[in-house]
Amino acid sequence: MQRITSSADVNAQDFQLNEIHNRQLAAELKQRQCTTRFSRPERDLDRLRQQNKLFVRDRIESLLDPDTPFLELSTLAANKAYQGEVPGAAQVVGIGIVAGREVIIHADDASVKGGAWYPLSIKKIVRALDIAIENRLPVVHLCDCAGGFLPLQAEFFADRYHAGRILRNQSILSRMGVPQVAIAMGHCSAGGAYVPALSDYSIMVDGPGAIFLGGPPVVKAATGEIVSAEELGGASMHTSVSGTSDYLASSEMHAIAIARDIVARLHRPAKTLIDQAPPEPPAYDASELYGLIPRDPRVQFEMREIIARLVDGSRFHEYQQRYGDSLVCGFARLHGYQIGILANNGVLVNDSALKGSHFIQLCDRNRTPLLFLQNTTGFMVGREYERRGLTKDGAKLIMAVSGASVPKFTVICNASHGAGTYAMAGRAFDPRFVFTWPQSQISAMGAEQAAGVLTHVKARQLAREGGRLSERELAAIREPILQEYRERSSAYYATSEIWDDGILDPVDTRTALAIALSASLNAPIEAPQYGVFRM
């Protein structure tokens, strides 16, 4: 494999201005993550202390093997929802190592609204369990949630992907033989009561831990019975009388030690083998990504430069270098794992769509996982391209992306618009993980373009009513549209809505992908099978 020779000039003014800009974006990301993770009103932390509970982050750190990585997912979920009052959607989800085993951790954050489930909390949990299903990752649930946030029940209760899906996914995992361990560290009531109950192993912390369908107030309202939480669903009762839980722990740390001991004992199926070599760091420093990503998102940039800072030895075996050059395709290694990369290097046209479809099938046959690096404004439009059958060729690419059975990973590096979003393995196409870089914009159309279209529509409406708009009036219409559009196509909005699995500082991408790749290999790779390609 040939090493990519970077032509970036780190001393160029443009590079340096980019670097300043992107480091700022990265710092802002870190700042927001830090606030989301740790900034809590003192009274909430006090309450935890009074209840003898550890902060969710400390629980997770204790659960994990020391000196091993933790890939936190959707840290900033709900950052644009509920007036920003539910940081992280009151959930912590991530992939880490417990007793040497890759697991996904789902933890309720009782320091936020008592760990109540909001609609996005449920979306985040369902997504965590989907990840568990797709990658056959054992789950450790750290349960500390007294129930759903009732005023918003219409948004999380009844629908297919609402709260019931959590329990359904748990059941599916069990059926698949993917084990789950739950620790009831606080009250688990109503639907939440089933999370430990549906786990293969259930531990309860004596004292704060309780499991019941209806808590004491609900029981009193329903039947008039007056009963304490401890009597109703305490750890001692459930581990010795009802059999709802399996282990009585004398403290949270004891419960965590039991959970670690259970995970250490779980069967470890052999991981799927793919081509692997000893890892090698990239020849170019990842921090140069800051200077390469343009500070103006409309400026095109060379994807091979990005690839050079992600893959082993910056080595890249490029496929069809001379054809379909708006889509760069080729093989590389990431921490030793062989992967196939598809990266946008311009607007998608016929030859790039055909090249991509072909390359995906090659990788699929070769059991080579796929990495999509998105920077796409979509497919080309216009008479010429329609006549060339671009929609037909685009359909081929979408068919190939949908049909590929090797694990897919998507990084939204900059723009993600139109059908390009789909054809480059967008969220709907079940890539195992989707990550986003901070400056990215995700929307059906680019913000400027969309604002232009919407302003035009509005101006025409007014014109029909006999009005005529001045430039200033047009601008006055355009500005708020542009503002709102920008807001809702930002990476922060996307991650708030859990359209991705989290925003990454670009320099973390290689490591995050390595952890994701390794996780994905817990599931077998099915034989390739595709639908009908429109020829």
Next chain:
Amino acid sequence: MKHSFEVDGIDYELWLSPCPQGYLLRLGDEVVGPVAFSDCGSGSGLLSIANERRQVRFFIDGDTIHLHIGGRTRILRYRDPLRALACANDEPGHLMALAPMPGVVIATRVSPGQSVSAGTELIIIESMKLQTVIRSPKDAQVALIHFKEGESFERDAVLVTLSEEVR
């Protein structure tokens, strides 16, 4: 969750991570290593820490590890997290006065059922020439005295069990 060893009554948390030359040892915020141990049989071995080799004599007795390294001898006890953490409040409502050292009971100051307040003398023990008064850690009721005067005990033996008083 780190592993824990007790030395002279103090717990030390540590963690080993594999690395190409053996392991890295994490001690608190410090990482030592690479470390490796080669067993030379009959309780002797070679410990290497960052390529510096030391002769080790050892004897393993259950969770207790007796070590002689560099002219010093230490006894380390592996604290199995399941047991160590479970013991935290084994019998809720019960307190125990433990022997700080092996010795013999020379006087008992209380009797079962007696109410005591924090600091009350429970029992006086002697280890060679050292007389130690074992006092109640808090207000409680004497449940059980485990040794009679003149009886000897080992370190960490439960001397007196107290129960939190029901008022």
Next chain:
Amino acid sequence: MVTLPFDTVLIANRGEIAVRIIKTLRRLGLRSAILYHDIDVRTLAVSMADTAVAIRGHTPLAAYLDIEQIIAAARTANAGAIHPGYGFLSENAEFARAVTQAGFAFIGPAPETIELMGDKIRARNFVRRHGFPVAPSAIEEDEPETFLRRARAIGAPLLVKPSAGGGGKGMQIVRELGCLQGAIAQARSEAQRYFGDDRLYAERYVERPRHIEVQVLGDSFGNVVHLFERECSVQRRFQKIIEETPSPALDERLRQQICETAAAIARAVNYRSAGTVEFILGQGEFYFLEMNTRLQVEHPVTEMTTGLDLVAEQIYAAAGRALRFSQADIIPKGHAIEARLYAEAPERGYAPTTGKIHVLEYPGGDGVRIDSGISRGQQITTTFDPMLAKIIVHSTTRMEAASKAERVLRELVLLGCETNADFLARILADETFLSRDIHAGYLEENPHVLSGGSDLSPFLAAAALLTKPVRDSANAVPELHASLGGWRN
């Protein structure tokens, strides 16, 4: 081979001293008999002795103090003499008398000598009467009602101790006269408990005192020689832990003066057998402290420098033989140091430790002698004194001896029971110790030797690598994740 009036000696003791006596008996062609309580059945001394006789008691200690049983055991073993060792009944005049009356030779001084010297007050009066230096003191029983006033008159600092005591038990130092009354009460209660005798006496306490003692040897014919001094200033809780000879505190003039004083005191009591006269030395003055009418724990340092076997000399004296040498024949050579290996944890206030000896290996070498009474598999309990063994080294100079002793302590491997070996080695390498500036308060003034060298990382590393669950957790981590370390996004 010399002929003696007995061919079997019963050792009324245990542990290292019993082993040490057996070695001399073997060398002299005598048979050894030992008595033992069941708790000691698997000890080295019992297995080495030619005959072993079991004794019983409601506690093990009581058995070793049971005069009737001991005499019966001597009969059973057909012994002709009884060696009391040190501790137990070694300074019990009643025992010495009973042994003699039962027709056995008592390997030690005459019962009257034991009686005289065993009573601190009588001993001091005796010594003072003979014109030897004694520290200003107040004896309670002289006039109990004025004891407090007389003690106060000595002035601070002063020492209050039981009249019947020894080995530092019940001693109280009073630095402010305001504390005198409390100290007296404390000393009295301990005196009553330890010795069943609550009489006290008070004496001048010498600040930074050095403990110098002189080994003497006498026969039944009034001949007495001294075998020079030993310095035992390094003490913890009034108990010696490192002893040496010659004393680094004495010049030739003072050495001669103190040694001759000791010999003169021994002569005055018509001393037979091996004994030790103890002095307190401070500011160039020395005072008689007490006389121990037995073999001392630290006698081997004298043996190393003089080349004499003190146990053999005791046996000869008991057999009624005259000393075979005169004072001029005794020319000490080099420097000897003894370090007492205790089952104790210096870091935890010298609390005694227990355990089972799993591994025991003593280093050897020229001028290295180890008097040990323990063996592999032995359970160490707190029933008896916590001394496990004595490390004795002999070299040309003090520096060399200290460094040799340190090496031996470092090379010694004893696994299964915490010991003070590391602590002793630190003292032997301590600058203050090496500078000769030692005194009874040396350890209090130099607390760094208590905690020095506390880098635990090699121990934790070895323990981690030897503990399966720790290794298993490390080995379970996938290679990729191990290489990424504690990465967080």
